[in-house]
Amino acid sequence: EVQLVESGGGLIQPGGSLRLSCAASGFTVSGNYMSWVRQAPGKGLEWVSVIYSGGSTYYADSVKGRFTISRDNSKNALDLQMDSLRVEDTAVYYCARGQPPATGIGYYFDYWGQGILVTVSS
């Protein structure tokens, strides 16, 4: 059974750093596309970042240069290092597995974690 469990959230001051982790079971993180999606309180979903199975990484403009997505293969986990945090980064962060289509490019999200809250506030 595929499971994704996020950890590492909490309250952090603006300008601070936080590292989220997503422990996966039922599949290998390194062999799949993995992504982070966030949702600010009362708002819609926002794609944050993806790491392809080959290691390529991509980011939304809103986090580029501040967030870093990576894999911890020894733990079968996905990480998100968040630096220079801003109030507007406050959100529930979801880990999601990306699945490429049978033919073509891109990916969709087939499994989701339950999410972890990050609050950026002074």
Added chain:
Amino acid sequence: QTVVTQEPSFSVSPGGKVTLTCGLNSGSVSTDYYPSWYQQTPGQAPRTLIYSTNTRSSGVPNRFSGSILGNKAVLTITGAQADDECDYYCVLYMGRGISVFGGGTKLTVL
């Protein structure tokens, strides 16, 4: 800047049919954007409904269907039920690893 558009809200009667749309602020949506659809109830993680325009995810009832209609991707729900009342999001793949969510549609069944 790419904006994926969705109706902010929509209403449907129980047993009725509703079509939610997913468009682009500039240009047309085609299968090349691999549109996918997600359902989210408050406080819960999203659930995958449709991917690659019209493929239902495992376990999704066949009253949910996806297609391209005109210049938009659409999610059609036939025979709406009370527990379909929640938020629906579309996602378009924009290339170079980038995915963009629409703003979501809050569906009311009444």
